[in-house]
Amino acid sequence: MLLAFAWWSILLWTNNRDAFNAKVELQRMAMVAEQMAQHQDSGRSEQRIIEEAVREYYKSEAYLSLSKYYKRREYMIVGEGVVFVISMAIGVWLINRGYNKEVTAAQQRRNFLLSITHELKSPLASIRLILETFRKRKLTEEQADKLTRNGLTETERLTTLVNDLLLSAKLETVYEPHLESTDLGKLVRDIMQKLRDKYPKVAFSLREDNHIPAIEADRLGLTSVILNLLENAVKYTPDSPKIEVVLDRVEDIVSLAVADNGIGISDKDKRQIFEKFYRVGNEDTRRTKGTGLGLFIVKEIVKSHEGQISVLDNQPKGTIFRIQLPSSKKAG
Numbered sequence: 269m270l271l272a273f274a275w276w277s278i279l280l281w282t283n284n285r286d287a288f289n290a291k292v293e294l295q296r297m298a299m300v301a302e303q304m305a306q307h308q309d310s311g312r313s314e315q316r317i318i319e320e321a322v323r324e325y326y327k328s329e330a331y332l333s334l335s336k337y338y339k340r341r342e343y344m345i346v347g348e349g350v351v352f353v354i355s356m357a358i359g360v361w362l363i364n365r366g367y368n369k370e371v372t373a374a375q376q377r378r379n380f381l382l383s384i385t386h387e388l389k390s391p392l393a394s395i396r397l398i399l400e401t402f403r404k405r406k407l408t409e410e411q412a413d414k415l416t417r418n419g420l421t422e423t424e425r426l427t428t429l430v431n432d433l434l435l436s437a438k439l440e441t442v443y444e445p446h447l448e449s450t451d452l453g454k455l456v457r458d459i460m461q462k463l464r465d466k467y468p469k470v471a472f473s474l475r476e477d478n479h480i481p482a483i484e485a486d487r488l489g490l491t492s493v494i495l496n497l498l499e500n501a502v503k504y505t506p507d508s509p510k511i512e513v514v515l516d517r518v519e520d521i522v523s524l525a526v527a528d529n530g531i532g533i534s535d536k537d538k539r540q541i542f543e544k545f546y547r548v549g550n551e552d553t554r555r556t557k558g559t560g561l562g563l564f565i566v567k568e569i570v571k572s573h574e575g576q577i578s579v580l581d582n583q584p585k586g587t588i589f590r591i592q593l594p595s596s597k598k599a600g
């Protein structure tokens with residue numbers, strides 16, 4: 269297409285020049301004829317009359333305005349060419365961007381299907397196995413207790429997954445935060461206590477840099493936000509996890525930061541992790557469990573509270589997720 273366009277531009281340019289030359293030639297001949305007629309009897313040689321007529325023509329108003337007119341047409345051809353090339357570059361860029369978006373979306377859908385299949389199938393398979401073991405074998409009390417606990421963990425996993433799916437669908441359609449006065453410090457301490465029992469090897473700590481006032485928030489929603497951030501911090505910190513939550517307040521903005529010493533997130537992925545179903549890497553090679561819904565839910569709930577979420581690198585390694593919420597303003 270570019271070649272065809274270049275060809276047409278050259279053709280237009282040449283035609284323009286030919287038309288100009290032809291008109292100049294015509295006007296020059298007319299001028300020469302006129303001068304010849306005027307100086308017929310002056311005794312000057314024909315050659316001189318022609319030379320003078322030509323010289324005069326190139327200084328004449330007719331030649332100057334003709335050359336101005338064709339110069340303008342040349343600028344027009346160049347201008348149109350530039351506009352065309354720019355429009356084409358923008359078009360190609362837009363098509364390419366759309367294509368890349370489509371490829372990423374398809375990849376995410378595929379990742380989601382793979383992970384959700386795994387996340388649904390594996391607890392169901394475990395629960396089934398546990399029930400079959402109960403049916404076929406006589407178990408000691410200790411064995412039965414262990415299996416029951418495993419079964420409950422798997423059921424909890426399934427419940428979380430189904431809740432996440434329902435919540436994310438709701439967040440995209442009818443979610444309205446149910447605001448009530450919430451003590452953020454207490455909420456974090458309660459969640460942390462539960463996680464300490466669940467992950468005894470993880471070092472959780474809480475720092476309150478300022479007095480944190482009660483905020484107007486949806487307690488269930490905020491629980492989901494904090495739980496997701498803390499669970500992620502554990503999940504993506506394979507070696508000796510140290511997870512710190514810092515609560516702070518600047519004027520009427522309350523902030524909650526979750527810092528871990530885990531694998532970190534590249535700058536490119538930082539821009540995408542909040543998208544629905546987005547998971548870093550590829551589902552075929554990824555080891556951790558998940559669906560890519562967690563941070564989408566977190567972002568949407570924070571947004572519904574008119575808050576903001578950001579992600580930064582921790583030092584020397586790891587990630588910090590920080591949410592900022594207005595303490596007094598009611599969510600709209």
Ligand code: ADP
Binds near residue numbers: 548557559563
């Ligand atoms: P999931 O954990 O189910 O994959 P999320 O939406 O919670 O989905 O997170 C999206 C992606 O962001 C994760 O797949 C992971 O790659 C990355 N991520 C989230 N939290 C962290 C963290 N604390 N450290 C490193 N990577 C993280």
